[in-house]
Amino acid sequence: MIILRYSCLCGTIYRNTPPYIKKSIKSSIFTRMRSINKSHPFLVACFSDKPKFTDLRDIPVERIRNFSIIAHVDHGKSTLADRLLEITETISAQKKNEQVLDKLQVERERGITVKAQTATLFYDYNGEKYMLNLIDTPGHVDFNYEVARSLTACQGVILLVDANQGIQAQTVANFYLAFEKELVIIPVINKIDLKNAKPEQVKLQIQSLFDCKKEDILKISAKLGTGTDELLQRIVEQIPPPESDRKKPFKGLLFDSWYDKYRGAVANVAIIDGQVKKGDKIIAAHSMKQYEIQETGILYPDQTPTNILLAGQVGYIIANMKTTKEAQVGDTLFHLNSPVEPLPGFKPAKAMVFAGIYPTDQSEFNALRQAIERLILNDSSVTVIKDSSPALGQGWRLGFLGLLHMDVFCQRLDQEHNANVIITAPNVPYKVTIHGAKNIKQYGGAELTILNPVHFPDKQMITMCYEPMVNGTIITPDEYIGDIMKLVMGRRGVFKEQIYIDDSRVMLKAILPLNEIVIDFYDTLKGMTSGYASFDYEDSGFEETSLEKIDFQLNGQRCEELTCIAHISNVRTFAKKICNKLKETIPQQQFLIAIQATVNDGGKIIAREDIKPYRKDVTAKLYGGDVTRRQKLLKRQSEGKKRMRKIGNIDVPRDAFIKVLKR
């Protein structure tokens, strides 16, 4: 009652107040709400032009909807999430178009979502309050694991399709992810405000490919907010509530986690049954370790403590979990002395590319280990295996879902954890079978998985090599079919299927070696189709092949970061190309640098390039006594050197090892 009166009072004051006073009222309301939140721990305050309160216990399971927004890259997921947050007054109108759920620096810099983000909204419908838990997901194929994981906490999805671009490769992949999980799919055409929008054509594509009814397809503009009210109504009407029982013992699915500098691991949980609150003692099924809940809350969209989470809800808990092993994604949480049947968990992510990561300075090994552990808490799709090398010291072989994933991970290590690393050239995993009892004993088995090319066994002992293959899907306007066929066949691909999705766009399916697409296939495809074609792929097992290990030497010194495995058909061309690229990438130094590519463990040189010497004196042009300027230049030069890796006495830029692989 008190709350209700307070709420009405605030509302009246607020409506009749000039904006400059509104700001100070807002801050005093905020303080007041904080104190109310302490005394009434189940209340959530909503900060908008109309302050109001929500008691989480008042919302039964039947009025909860958990859903994800899925789509191809750039089709407007984050913009739609923003709009839904705005119209439900979860964020203020001033934050419009700020992409509030793209919280990471890397996401803002690159303009892409790399992390699925949860947000809770409250929505009044037919005089009743609904709790909507929205998960904004990434669109790029490299972050598909985020999408798959997010869907386990949902009963429905919004499948967004750009009204101009139409169905793209990730639209198809995401549709099948949701379809296999038997989720309700709401097809939505976005960006209808665009001048070149073709919503009717896109509607036909959706109908023909996904077997949807015409009248079920919504048309919206996430940017302008057109049609978003109707979308919210559809979410409530069509997506079922979770099948949760508040009377049963507590059972929670830990589906995401991140590291908080001050509070340790924060776990994103979907409450399947029962309830959990501050002070409760819980067990994590995976480790059977016991924790005491320090805080529970919802993401509104920032962490908002509620002190209780009830079945059907999605929120976060803080319980003094410190490491990845403790806050294991996919784990089941339950109350001490009230064990439950654990949930099946998540299928582990299958790493597509591996690269060695080493500290630039071995004294930073422990700091880097901690940084990797903390980051993995927020990105469980990365595989970590300890590795060491005579040249680079102690480090790790990390497995990623693609090159963009690897790039983003390293950028996050640098930006969020201040970790400087050396990254070796990425490679795909290979399998080989070997013969000879002595060899088998030495390698510990007859079948080996090669994650690090340096460990590729001697050719003499290999019986057979196998390389990973993918099922690729390309969607393109049909005028580019000829060029794309040439590209795919040039990359040793084999076409399987061709389906027209409307009268001018075609979906091509092909089997390709992963090694041929992982570095730059998508960029080349985009380039040759003026950006109109899209590409997605999934794992398709291993196939027999013939491989050769290539080593690279700089002035006779082997450069382990560059050792790679190539298909026998293009060993020489590949080696020559890398030597050329190295010549372009390594800066001239005061002596001649000979770049050599070798096979048979250095026994045979197959390519060579030389970098001519020159003398670099950065202060040479400074005559006279400008000491500060001279010092500044020398300092800049020494900072530049930090970004170099010394091989023998040659300085190589750290990113050279990846750059040279791009065609």
Ligand SMILES: Nc1nc2c(ncn2[C@@H]2O[C@H](COP(=O)(O)OP(=O)(O)OP(=O)(O)O)[C@@H](O)[C@H]2O)c(=O)[nH]1
């Ligand atoms: N004209 C118009 N532009 C839109 C609309 N929705 C999104 N956009 C624009 O499309 C671009 C991509 O939007 P995002 O919301 O970042 O797309 P996304 O799907 O979240 O992207 P990823 O997370 O990287 O996959 C941005 O420039 C948006 O402003 C719309 O309804 N109309």
